[in-house]
């Protein structure tokens with residue numbers, strides 16, 4: 001017991017919340033089953049091809065496929081090749097952008113980087129009318145963000161700083177570096193060099209930027225390796241406003257994360273970003289190695305890895321998975337507006353029976369207040385007129401004990417049974433008599449109900465069963 005108590009204390013309330021069913025996804029087992037189904041469904045999609053601009057990406061087994069989830073409470077699930085490390089490529093962009101915000105603040109950073117979707121390819125030679133990169137989620141903006149990270153330190157220290165940030169974001173040491181990817185990136189970097197010179201010509205970089213060193217640094221950041229499981233924790237840290245849900249380490253400030261997620265929402269999926277925002281409605285970032293990080297703010301982070309890419313450079317299965325996810329759950333940013341309409345999306349954040357419990361509570365409260373409009377509204381939809389609370393008290397008990405004649409009449413015609421007993425064996429009539437509500441008592445007597453219809457003990461048990469079912 002002592003050991004259990006100390007574990008509970010050390011868990012910072014996590015175990016208590018788990019036992020109470022208060023974690024963000026209360027029925028995590030169901031989510032796992034459904035994610036497995038989705039994995040099997042999406043696995044069949046073999047369209048697309050691996051990136052081929054460097055041999056290291058071209059050689060990756062195209063069949064690789066992993067999905068990992070981590071909630072803001074640290075509930076985790078993974079399936080498939082989730083422990084194979086792969087280079088993050090463009091997944092480094094939100095991280096470097098966030099680091100630049102932490103170091104310089106939003107004002108300074110956006111003197112050098114725009115925040116508009118470019119509507120063009122990720123490495124397109126184009127800048128805004130002001131001569132700035134369109135946003136930090138495409139190559140030009142990511143190179144610019146790199147130029148601002150600890151600019152006066154040695155390159156080795158700057159790299160350590162970024163790698164250490166990745167370690168904190170995923171809460172583990174599973175952060176590596178793929179040297180051959182880095183060497184290949186450097187050899188095939190004409191476009192990134194062009195972007196760098198183009199921006200330098202327009203005077204976009206901060207003063208005293210060393211362009212070649214900045215590009216080296218950018219290639220190194222793209223060559224950092226993590227696996228799908230670790231990247232799901234990174235995404236969960238973003239979903240959790242910058243606090244790693246496994247270690248409770250505050251890696252980024254909430255404002256930094258808000259800015260980062262805003263730009264992931266509008267610019268994170270190459271020139272498919274508008275379509276992605278429309279159909280999926282969640283912040284995400286993909287990279288040419290087939291990784292995709294998806295953030296469900298306040299709920300969970302997801303990473304999907306599958307190296308076959310579509311024509312935009314996004315993982316085919318990654319995008320397919322995201323579509324399935326929002327078809328099943330109300331995770332799209334604007335789904336709350338359509339819940340209750342003709343949608344069969346589920347909210348996995350709801351507690352078990354939460355919907356039924358809240359309808360019963362509405363019914364009981366309306367009855368106790370004699371609120372006829374609300375009673376009509378609740379009974380017209382889903383409520384069961386004989387639903388009871390834990391004590392077996394029904395709407396009719398409450399309306400009768402408060403002397404609400406019209407409510408009692410309405411409940412009776414709606415099918416409320418006057419012979420129900422609460423856990424103490426009391427009927428609505430007993431309540432009416434105790435409160436000296438003679439009109440209500442007459443109404444109930446009219447129904448021929450004076451005494452409990454069955455022995456209190458048996459009825460009470462039935463009521464309790466009913467209450468539980470409700």
Ligand code: GLU
Pocket residue numbers: 088089090091122123139185192222286287288289313
């Ligand atoms: N290293 C790649 C490049 O800069 C990153 C591309 C990407 O993942 O979008 O071209």
